[in-house]
Amino acid sequence: xxxxxxxxxxxxxxxxxxxxxxxxxxxxxxxxxxxxxxxxxxxxxxxxxxxxxxxxxxxxxxxxxxxxxxxxxxxxxxxxxxxxxxxxxxxxxxxxxxxxxxxxxxxxxxxxxxxxxxxxxxxxxxxxxxxxxxxxxxxxxxxxxxxxxxxxxxxxxxxxxxxxxxxxxxxxxxxxxxxxxxxxxxxxxxxxxxxxxxxxxxxxxxxxxxxxxxxxxxxxxxxxxxxxxxxxxxxxxxxxxxxxxxxxxxxxxxxxxxxxxxxxxxxxxxxxxxxxxxxxxx
Amino acid sequence: xxxxxxxxxxxxxxxxxxxxxxxxxxxxxxxxxxxxxxxxxxxxxxxxxxxxxxxxxxxxxxxxxxxxxxxxxxxxxxxxxxxxxxxxxxxxxxxxxxxxxxxxxxxxxxxxxxxxxxxxxxxxxxxxxxxxxxxxxxxxxxxxxxxxxxxxxxxxxxxxxxxxxxxxxxxxxxxxxxxxxxxxxxxxxxxxxxxxxxxxxxxxxxxxxxxxxxxxxxxxxxxxxxxxxxxxxxxxxxxxxxxxxxxxxxxxxxxxxxxxxxxxx
Ligand SMILES: Nc1ncnc2c1ncn2[C@@H]1O[C@H](COP(=O)(O)OP(=O)(O)O)[C@@H](O)[C@H]1O
Ligand SMILES: [Mg+2]
Numbered sequence: 448x449x450x451x452x453x454x455x456x457x458x459x460x461x462x463x464x465x466x467x468x469x470x471x472x473x474x475x476x477x478x479x480x481x482x483x484x485x486x487x488x489x490x491x492x493x494x495x496x497x498x499x500x501x502x503x504x505x506x507x508x509x510x511x512x513x514x515x516x517x518x519x520x521x522x523x524x525x526x527x528x529x530x531x532x533x534x535x536x537x538x539x540x541x542x543x544x545x546x547x548x549x550x551x552x553x554x555x556x557x558x559x560x561x562x563x564x565x566x567x568x569x570x571x572x573x574x575x576x577x578x579x580x581x582x583x584x585x586x587x588x589x590x591x592x593x594x595x596x597x598x599x600x601x602x603x604x605x606x607x608x609x610x611x612x613x614x615x616x617x618x619x620x621x622x623x624x625x626x627x628x629x630x631x632x633x634x635x636x637x638x639x640x641x642x643x644x645x646x647x648x649x650x651x652x653x654x655x656x657x658x659x660x661x662x663x664x665x666x667x668x669x670x671x672x673x674x675x676x677x678x679x680x681x682x683x684x685x686x687x688x689x690x691x692x693x694x695x696x697x698x699x700x701x702x703x704x705x706x707x708x709x710x711x712x713x714x715x716x717x718x719x720x721x722x723x724x725x726x727x728x729x
Numbered sequence: 730x731x732x733x734x735x736x737x738x739x740x741x742x743x744x745x746x747x748x749x750x751x752x753x754x755x756x757x758x759x760x761x762x763x764x765x766x767x768x769x770x771x772x773x774x775x776x777x778x779x780x781x782x783x784x785x786x787x788x789x790x791x792x793x794x795x796x797x798x799x800x801x802x803x804x805x806x807x808x809x810x811x812x813x814x815x816x817x818x819x820x821x822x823x824x825x826x827x828x829x830x831x832x833x834x835x836x837x838x839x840x841x842x843x844x845x846x847x848x849x850x851x852x853x854x855x856x857x858x859x860x861x862x863x864x865x866x867x868x869x870x871x872x873x874x875x876x877x878x879x880x881x882x883x884x885x886x887x888x889x890x891x892x893x894x895x896x897x898x899x900x901x902x903x904x905x906x907x908x909x910x911x912x913x914x915x916x917x918x919x920x921x922x923x924x925x926x927x928x929x930x931x932x933x934x935x936x937x938x939x940x941x942x943x944x945x946x947x948x949x950x951x952x953x954x955x956x957x958x959x960x961x962x963x964x965x966x967x968x969x970x971x972x973x974x975x976x977x978x979x980x981x982x983x984x985x986x987x988x989x990x991x992x993x994x
């Protein structure tokens with residue numbers, strides 16, 4: 448299923464501290480090293496290497512089919528459930544290789560959460576049960592703890608005021624945008640270090656999209672986010688860093704360029720990046 | 730439009746015919762005594778089918794208790810797995826659902842009655858369970874597969890283990906489909922007579938022991954219906970109407986639940 452990575456995590460543990468400046472460089476919370484993903488032997492993502500800075504928003508951009516979703520799912524081992532999938536290379540979470548065996552996948556996934564393209568609250572659960580579902584999955588039973596976590600996650604997801612009086616209603620009564628914020632609240636309730644978001648606004652109207660973007664901005668000082676988007680304006684509005692992916696000749700997705708968002712949009716070093724961000728293809 | 734009405738009418742003829750005729754023959758037999766008394770010995774008037782009603786409830790209850798957890802667990806596994814084993818189980822369930830119930834009966838006779846050396850309700854329940862399992866496996870597989878795959882992934886991404894995904898997400902989300910599956914399977918099992926002929930065999934007496942021969946409604950219909958005595962035939966019709974109503978209620982309830990599920994999806 449999943450290959451043992453070649454890079455030993457121990458050798459990458461001791462990193463030099465970030466250089467002190469007026470705005471200190473954030474530490475890298477995730478480090479991708481030559482990450483490749485294949486399905487039934489066919490490469491979908493090849494040799495992606497970059498760092499995700501802590502408490503920043505990193506956008507994964509690129510045309511459809513360039514492997515953004517596939518790469519994102521490698522970051523919390525969601526490919527484990529797909530028997531044809533193989534992940535090679537290594538992904539270090541705070542220096543520990545998530546594919547190295549030291550970190551159990553279920554524990555990893557409660558530290559690296561995911562918000563999906565389609566809002567997908569659990570339909571058989573109430574709003575309250577949705578928010579605390581992650582805590583219950585992880586064995587939390589105490590009512591006071593659950594209540595507290597539900598309130599603070601809903602406040603963080605800017606949903607508390609609109610649902611506080613209907614916590615027992617089914618999640619399906621909410622609008623699409625509210626459902627997506629409920630999914631974000633559900634992820635936040637388990638207090639992940641990293642939140643992965645796969646085109647979280649692609650199923651939403653512009654108004655709801657704007658609210659999610661504001662939310663991402665507000666959350667960026669408490670959780671690291673990696674967001675896939677094929678909306679250039681969105682990437683430039685919400686992200687601090689951008690990673691641009693493109694399909695290679697053999698249709699495997701590759702990383703073309705990664706850097707601060709201003710740089711990717713203002714003065715990219717690769718011609719293909721420049722073409723893409725100016726909307727000349729994709 | 731006219732054609733549609735004609736087609737619907739034609740399709741309803743057998744249903745209306747069977748139900749109507751059973752009501753005509755069975756309804757006059759019904760009385761309070763009929764439901765509250767065990768049969769009287771030959772030649773003595775009165776008596777009822779209480780032993781058959783209770784027997785059916787016991788036998789079908791045991792069959793359901795054994796087959797539902799087992800078959801739903803198999804259905805859950807099959808629905809979530811893309812393996813060859815899952816495909817094999819699905820195929821086996823299809824084939825098993827097509828096995829004639831008389832063969833299931835002789836199978837139950839061969840392995841339970843022959844080993845215990847006597848007829849028993851539990852052997853009957855085994856036969857009924859063999860009928861119910863493949864129906865439940867296919868129907869619950871279908872119900873679990875209506876649960877969108879990204880719900881399981883969402884749970885996984887919250888740190889859930891497989892068992893809690895099943896318990897907290899898959900089963901509740903598929904609940905109304907599973908409910909339908911159970912009602913239809915029980916309706917099917919409760920109407921079967923062939924597996925019981927070889928096993929529970931029937932009884933004139935009131936008994937609740939699963940180790941003893943036991944009466945059941947389908948057996949009572951058969952054993953009385955083939956007799957030349959009008960009094961016994963009347964008992965068969967009265968029992969037939971009760972069994973028919975019981976099964977109609979289960980299947981209508983099951984189908985309404987699934988129609989409601991279909992609208993919501
Ligand atoms: N479960 C899977 N099985 C087989 N191939 C897959 C699977 N998931 C993704 N792929 C392949 O990976 C490639 C990249 O897809 P994806 O990561 O969804 O791209 P993006 O999100 O950038 O649009 C696609 O060409 C697709 O064929
Ligand atoms: Mg995608």
